[in-house]
Amino acid sequence: MRVDLGHGFELSRDVRIDVRGWLGWSDEDHSSWLYRTASAALADAGLEARLSWQLDVVTTLECAIAGSTIVDDELREWFLPRVDADTVWFEIGVAWRF
Numbered sequence: 157m158r159v160d161l162g163h164g165f166e167l168s169r170d171v172r173i174d175v176r177g178w179l180g181w182s183d184e185d186h187s188s189w190l191y192r193t194a195s196a197a198l199a200d201a202g203l204e205a206r207l208s209w210q211l212d213v214v215t216t217l218e219c220a221i222a223g224s225t226i227v228d229d230e231l232r233e234w235f236l237p238r239v240d241a242d243t244v245w246f247e248i249g250v251a252w253r254f
Contacts, residue, residue, distance in 0.1 A: 157181045158200075170210040177203050182231065197228035206247075214254055220247040 162176030182190070182199040202224030209217045226232040226241040235241035 157183075172208050174206045174208070175204070176206075177201075179227075182228075187231065191231045191234040193230055193234065195228070195230050197231055199227065199231055200224050201227050214252050216251045216253070218247070218249055218251060221245075222247070 158178050158180040160176055160178045162174060164172055164174040166172045179201050180199040182197055184194050184196045187196065187199075188194045202222060204220055204222035206218060206220040211217055221244070223242070223244040225243075226235055232241045
């Protein structure tokens with residue numbers, strides 16, 4: 157389960173920024189399946205900022221930066237020998253909405 161909270165700001169008629177944060181929960185079944193530990197715990201927390209520029213009626217250029225971390229120490233232990241439990245990523249793209 158994941159809870160998101162976000163807010164958008166219009167910078168101009170064609171440009172907006174959306175900010176979002178989230179906190180994830182992993183129950184015992186999910187933790188057993190994914191992390192190989194049977195503990196229910198806070199899984200991940202993250203933040204994202206997305207800039208959108210409306211180019212025309214259907215075309216939007218978007219770019220974003222986001223990051224997340226694994227909150228619970230026991231779940232985090234599963235990540236450490238395999239991958240980094242703290243990640244940052246960038247996105248850029250074009251969206252067409254009809």
